[in-house]
Amino acid sequence: MTNRRDFLKLGAIAASAGLLGSRARADARLQSAGVHAGPLLHGGKDFSPITYEERKAVPSACYQCVTRCPMVGYVENGRLEKISPQMNSIRTEGTLCAKAQAGVNHVYDPDRILYPMRRVGKRGEGKWKRVRWDEALDEIAERLKKLRDAGTPEKFMFHYGRMKSSTSKMVKSVFLATYGTGTIGDHTSICEGSKWVAQELSWGGHYDNWDFDNTQFILNFGSNVFEAHTNHTPVAHRLARALVERNLRMITFDVRLSNTAAKSSEWIPVKPGTDIAVILAMCNVIVNEDLMPVEGREFLRFCRVTRDVGATTEEKIAALKAHLAEYTPEWAEGISGVPAEKIVAIARELASKHPAAIISYRGPITHAFGVEAERALQMLAAITGNIDNPGGRLKAVGPKWKYPKGPKDKPKSGVLEVTKGFEGQVAFPNHHVSNQIFDVIREGSFGRPEVYMWYKYQPVYSNGDCKANEEILKDESILPFTVAVTPFYDESAALADLILPEATYLERWDWEDMVSPNQVPEYYIRQPIVPPMGETRDFGDVVCDLAERMGMPLGFKTKEEFVRLSCEMTPEVKAAGGFEYMKTHGVYHNPQTKPVYYSYLREIPESDYKAEDVIYDVREQLYWNWKKSKARSREEALEKGYMHTKNAYKGYVGQRIGDKVYRGFVPDKVNKTGYMEIYSELMEEKGFKPMPSYYPIPEHQELGKDDLILTTFKVNVQSHSRTQNCKWLTEIYHANPAWINPETAAARGIANGDLIKVKSEKGEITTKARVTPAVVPGVVAISNHCGHWKYGRYASGSAAPEEFRLNEKDPDLDRIWWSDDRGAHPNWLIPNKPDPIGGEQRWNDTVVKVEKVAAA
Template identity: 40%
Template sequence: MDMLNFKISRRTFLQASAATTAAAAASPKLLKAMEVELGGKDFSPVNYTERKAIPITCHVCNIQDGAMAYVENGRIVKLEGNPEHVSTRGRLCAKGNSGMWYSYDPDRILYPLKRVGKRGEGKWKRITWDEALTEIAQKLDAALKEDPNTIMLKYGRNRSGGVIDRFMNTLGSATVMNHTSVCESSKKIGMEPTWGPDIETPDFANAKYILNFGSNLMEAAYFHNPYSQRLADGMADNKAKLVTFDVRLSNTAGRSDEWIPVFPGTDGAVALALGHVILRDDLQDSDFIETWTNVTVAELKAHYQQFTPEWASKLSGVPVETIERIAREFATTKPATTYTYRGPAKHLYGSYNEKATMMLPIMTGNIEVRGGYCMPRGMGWPQPQPEPPKPAKHSWIADHPDYPLAHHKVSHLTPFWIAEGKQKINVYFSYQDNAVYTNPGSDAVWGKLYRDEKLIPFYVSMSPFMGEETALADIILPDCPYLERWEPESMPNSLWPWLGIRQPVIKSLGESRENRIMMRDIIHKLDPDGKRGMKQYWNFKDGEDYMRQHFDNVPGLKEVGGLDFLKKHGVFPIYGKLDPGTGKIVDKTGREIQPEYGLHKKELSSADMTGAVVEKGGAIVKNGKTIGVQRKGKNYAGFPTKNRIINVRVDEWADFGFNPMPTFKQIPWHKEMKDDEMILTTYKINVHKQSRTAAVKWLAEIMHSNPVWMNTETGKKLGIKTGDLVRVESKVGHMVTKAYVFEGIHPKVVAIPTAFGHWAYGRLAQLKLKSEKGGAWGAQDDPDLNNVWWEDKGVHPNQIIPVVVDPIGGSQGWFDTVVKVTKAGPNDKYGDVQASWDKHVEAYKETMRYAYTGDLHRKMHPEMASWGGPESVRHKEGGGH
């Protein structure tokens, strides 16, 4: 605007003011629509009428934030945080705010489909639900007669509250595979035998010092919304110091007091060296170690002598003086905590890394204290009765004998095992999964599996979207997105436990059906008169009836209304009210509510102790079950482990030739890297989630391409600058993408974010915007597709990432891939991706050598020379543990 020509008189100003005042007077609700309330209400900007507010639990990602959906004229028009939710305190991230576009995706599948061409050819026929259910029941019937375990179901996200297990147990099949091995299984296995839970809940808001190993918790970590809030509270209100060890300058590292670059996979070595300094300088909490762990201080000091700062510095590149300083700061600043997620765990020996980092709050006594490293708090609910029995036989691929400690399964090796004939599959179901895109090997591995009708004779996908995997199905059952279904929820994402609910905000679009209804209908078609004994386990009218069987008898919730309370509030209990001045939950007096600490020190009652026996070592046993532990004359609940204390020494690991004490194993092929080789790492960004958000319009506009990060010095050495086309080559294939060169990454690392480069998932994800308007499966014309201004959909890296398995925890080694980066050649084109099934098979055979039954296991564990070998371990029938 030309300010010289801009004039406004007092009279003009008063006229404008009067008009505004008159509008407000004519509609008093207009004022309520402005920022005078914290949320929970919303108003139409056109006619100022109040929109219908329905509380839900978000499920764009797996964080399960409390949210509110606003409906106007039968359409979802807005999503925001639920101000009554203790965990997320009225906030919702960008992904959550965009969730309605799952329901209104113009390429959504709206009715059952049957393949009529070759798998992957994209030719479909619309069929009725009865036709789909009849064919599925026929295939299931034949499979059941041969062997129930030839029926397989693999899921990605399973927040069904037990429905999937009920379905497969009803069929008698144990062949259920999850996605945990490509997610966080080695983190879980690093923690579970040590202190019981498979995750931690750090009290960031009250901490004074926070060590973050490889987690991008301010942007993309497991609980980034609730955790980033508490982290901001701690840094702003409590002046907490945040130190991040990471291979790249993530958004969390960039907001830390210190970012310390490390060589990939060496977080555990750094953590062990920090522990060495703490123990060497006698900075540990000896009372906590002696009272609550299964080792003595003397044993710990002797074990940690080998992990010197000099040793760790050579492996990680972190200076000795930095290790010394950080160790002293962490040990002497109370309270303090650590946090990790996938960074340390997604490596060949990720479970060791997780255990090493976890030892820091243990040895300093920062466990279950205000501002410390706390156990998760969750709540449960009963299952509808009766429940089907568990399957009679183990499934080979779901309970793999070579990975007996990987209790969360090793799903990313499934294609190789099926191809080898380790287990026959007759009927394959997938639910909220897209392994053809998200798993290592991607289409070169999983796509090959699904296209082979000898290996997968009949494949049913339960999905609302035509993702890369669903596109290879024989029958597609249209599932409901999360805003159209019922699900129970509880997530330990705060220090206050809660129960939540997902409820339909609008009626299901088209002919889609929610998961529990689809599975009920399949069982009813298979057992219409109940004579097979299956139908009795699916006795409910609809999703709401199923939820009542979950919630109407939960103590505490029952008294305030059960499901009806959750339908109104979305969460139970209501701990207090959101304070507009502080943004925190406060009680009736205005004081911030405080969590309970010291869960392990909760004393057992006299009723608990009646009939109990205190065994040598302090374990309190009642009716054959350890219910607590006696310490210093008091009877405590202790930790939820078998012996109710923290197991620094994990004897179960030693049974299979793994070191039972905290240790580190260098990734062998990282030792042999050449000067022109680097490590490829992948990561998530805050507006995308794996494969599920590329078709969400608001999010795709914010970010739609993914150049490979490269350090400035590395770029100079290779003659590569930002924008150049580069070829990234691994031992299984290569990709061609663009470079982004800057200082924020380790010189020996290149990084590519995932969630880009789709070859399915609808028109927007593929940037095939000129396709026919009415798609073959109910797709609609969408004028917004005419407003797409970007021409780059990115390049997906997973095809060139080989499988790697942590032999303890079962995790995929996402961050272990050695690559060579060069300028693109004359025949290379942006977006080229090539990978070889045969080379992926070689990688699979190589990683199996590190299993406890493999020939490299003893070489990697010379300290376990006295171990008797695989033949000395007795396996349970059909399984490995």
Template identity: 25%
Template sequence: MTKTLVRATCPHDCPDTCAIHVTVENGVATEIKGDPDHPTTAGVLCTKVSRYIDRTYHPDRILTPLRRVGKKGEGRFEPISWDQALDEIASRLKPIAARDPQAILPYSYCGTMGLLQGEAMAMRFFHKLGASFLDRTVCATAGFTGYKYTIGGSIGTDIEQFQDARLIVIWGGNPIASNLHFWMRVQEAKRRGAKLIAIDPYRSLTAEKCHQHIALMPGTDAALALGLMHVLIKENLLDHDYIAQHTVGFEQLKERAAEWNPERTAETCGISVEEVVNLAREYGGTAMRGEPVAIRLNYGVQRVRGGGMAVRNITCLPALVGAWRHAAGGAQLSTSGSFPANRAALQRPDLLQGPRPRTINMNTIGDDLLRESSPGFGPKIEAVIVYNANPVAIAPDSAKVQRGFEREDLFTVVLEHFLTDSADYADIVLPATTQLEHVDAHLAYGHLYMMANNAAIAPLGESKPNTEIFRLLASRMGFTDAAFQESDDEMAATAFNNKDARAVHFDWESLKRTGWSKLNMPAAPFADGGFPTPSGKCEFYSSSMLADGLDPVPSYIPNYESVASNPELAAKYPLAMISPPARNFLNSTFVNVQSLRATEGEPHLDIHPDDAAVRRIADKEMVRIFNDRGSFVARARVTPKARAGLVVGLSIWWKKLASDGKNANEVTSQRLTDMGRAPTFYDTLVQVEKVEP
């Protein structure tokens, strides 16, 4: 028996990007563990990824190309050969491309975060084809944009420093479920005496374990940040030297914050005046004692109309109190901007010929698939190639998305491991490899390590890496450019720019051997200023925002849908709804792993006892959640974890695995955020009623 250990990397949409050891015996992966030497993974994998071998060898794995034989959505297919599949795809795409290649749309996101399997060869193919661009904004671009206006880029506190903070504010996230290795650092900080404060409408697993939980209403985070600024300025809890040297626009910020006294802030957020004042004093007072204060921002903050502004406002706080002076202070939304990824070399935008194609926003895919050709829109979408995504389950306003994919005149190709909700609507399904079966290079958005993934086993069945699938499609379409001949290793060798000081030590062959290598980054990135903004400073006043038609000073943008902002709608649908990730799923990945789904049980809706009593809903009864866009059913959990006026549906379930064939995205909206063209999943009003089983 031969037994080997292979260095790999978790590919999933999580800040942790864990280093993995895969044990392989006679060509079969038998064990998967966290790399004990990787400083952030520290030998620990989450519940989900620790089951990755179960997923790779799942009995429902697609191992041959498939052609649809039933109606769209039925999930009935017959196996065909790769030659048949590729010939059919090319025969359908060529006449569309001849008329207008913009009628072809890629749809992908972060089913894998790999720089190769996620984007490299696929983007080369679509650039050469001239297909419509996809605005890949379904997750975090609102916050990234607000953060960039203020800080200059997605750079923040190193996860390896957080254990030395004295106060940690976890704002809009549940790291126990979605950022486990950050939570391990937070627990160490707690053991060392740090205070933990969670700001979240929902009393999540994380909020339960913090010293304090502030349960504001969804979409009011920007107002809370302004209220904190008001108190910090009024009580002179400020680092005047840091403000003078490393910020611009303090006077304008001061004037705006004066409008947000604790009373107005508390009323807007649905919390107490004391919570506003005490949080500001805790944050500012700790910083004034020269102790590190850190904010871990997450994505729950930004999935509302004013989500970008909310992140901007929060990101102003560390500069006001000089928190960036400390390695363990400041803020982290994402570390992805620290990596000098060489995306032009990977994606080859130079392959695009002619004018830039139109852009389709992935959050409006429901409407866009149902549009006819028009001068303002361009050609009707005639073909969609889906990879690393499951739009029928994850895109907002799901009923429209489903109707779009039901179109008989829409040619749909899906690259997948399983027959997901989206794959059921495909004309052709192509079997893709999992992370254990291909090579990839990774950056991270929660730590500072360049990562390599080595293939641990040969591809199962007839599955192929995304890179190879798009090479084959390029060949069938007649693309002969040398860019389509490069191997995965050749592309990976260009993944990071080693002429950049941060990655001057990058060498792909060395990275494959070691598995990971840390960027050259200062311990405290903005201790002496040096922000990557136009001014080189933290911008309380942003000329770039003004040029883009936005308020250049932090402000509050109310939700599209809330009791305060839309009372007429709230009369029909009085409850706010959010749909954060379930602990055992990662977006819609892992939902079909039986052991993980069994732990989640079934779709649930958490509802406050007061809201349940008014509706005569008892614990464990089935309820219908609805608004003008649609409805879904779930089992009620009557609990104070959901604050009054709020219901929480942990997501994202495959629709086909829910009792009514629907999920929470039946009621979410295609409206976009204030900046970044991002989704507003948590900007949703609903009504809830009891239903008979």
């Protein structure tokens, strides 16, 4: 048999005879590419596929979502070519998701804006003129100075969507505080506000971390950790590893078969907003069948289950039994549609497997009374002993950066109370009611800002009721002057008076501090991989500039300086080599640090709780420093007590349990005790039941024959509103057909692919039907990423104004093949209604009607 070599020889001979075209004219690199002898590395280097030359590596941090994974950007000829995992990160362990890698698209988005833009036509008309930064900042500074001089700095409202770590400290803690406005909005309530509130009511501050590396069983209520999560890839890749390598069982309750449900051992469909019934029934089974594992019984010592903080374990169990008695599995079946025997079986399995990670996210939370679902889950984790233990539900740890605080003398900030919803609407607006801000401003009784500036935020697109958002943002009588800080011409920026072009996250500095899935904090930074394009600027630099113009220098001139100073001020980072080390390596963790578990068990030394200004609250049996609260005197503090002194939680020192004082579960935002509070006196005082309880969702109680419940969800390759300009992501996911169960579809004569109309009290959208058994009957599920009407040509087909945009030659613009179906945005349908306890936007409660428009 003649082999290829002989052919080649034949060819060579023939070529020398001038007869054949040999491979000599061929791509030389393909010929010379040798075979590497050693093992192949998983990263740390990168080569051009064209020239085979090595590229320059710049360690930095992703910002496609709040997870903010460390990563490495690779640069060739001054161009960011690729984003790769940071192999030295203990959080990501050298992994990244699709979104992270598509970050390259932000920098070279042909529709990113490069110059400050000043509106010239009517607001929203789309007529702009280019202004110099000087002009733009002078105008803002003048307006802000005027407000400050008039004694109303609070009429400058700053509203951010995603602002974390150093940017948050610089802008919020330093710049805005030095200026004197406390009218600062965020977006947590359209994210997971009620989850944080529930945690603040039970174990103190967020985040919760799930210890998949050490767990034996995973029970998931409505978290789609494989597709979207606040700590997505760092946690998700550990979950995948646990499921395959340790063959763990995982059970997922969800309205729809998410990818997480799909990778679980079992998907258990549940009706929207009824997870809480299942959770309570599981608690019922575990308590009534006396299945509480010994770890759970022991943990009860650190739980508050009755009004009396000193109750014995037996009393606590009795209280649990009494409270849970009505929540039987049969009752839960009637509400949730989950068979009672299934609930019993899973409850028993959970009780028998320790440790177990009990996890949740937006599924159970984004409903009326969503706080209760998360509190119930905390209870389930507590009684099974799965709180803050290896393998359980943990209090997450992140790095503690030190940073320059700016000028010492800061004025007392004024506040327009527009961020916490209407009076009495939300019991615990700890994380604001941001979805209601526009309504409150329009209503006007808390005053209206004269300058409304937003940063990394998309008020029009991201909140419910897009129509109203657009109306309000357009209305100069409601918001007389608006400034958008953004790299992109999105739906909201299009309605601004002034647009300040921001550098993308790949062109700027930050120190970063997201929590670690392995309970060991990791310090990391973001640095410019390429210089900011055009006239775009890091907003951190802009606020320094703005402060100078207002005659209130902040003590540093750039974000880079702020980050450098922070590196030198933070002991662990300084010891590692400070700023220079971080620039070279990107990430740092102290190899000596042990994972943090059982933080509540730390005993407080007597010197701490007997210190000056620390007083003992007899009723709550805890020590606190009255001076850190708003109490005017020690006497007042003692008289009012811990519970009723404003900001008393800030002075919390420790909880006396038995004869010891423990760190316990440190309160945050509310004056709860140092116990893990299953029983919440705070809830009781607001007129709710103190123990986690079921409250029916009003709109779902009397559904008409045609009514369906709208559920929204996220997919793995898009963030809610900010990634659709990334062509590599939008190519994968650009249309969001409505998932509808075959039974539900058949009743409406709808077949797969049909055009349908979805109507709610707020409006209607037209989209395609995806008829699939992967969703509960009676529900229509629409992801919330599509249907942009601005945000550039990849996202919407609508270009940014030509004279301001990058205008890079991008042949892919002519290859957009999804122009005929860019999906529909469900937020047009969803009213801005908050959870009455936590203020969370009730994304998944909307009642809609669905009808067929045209056959496929």
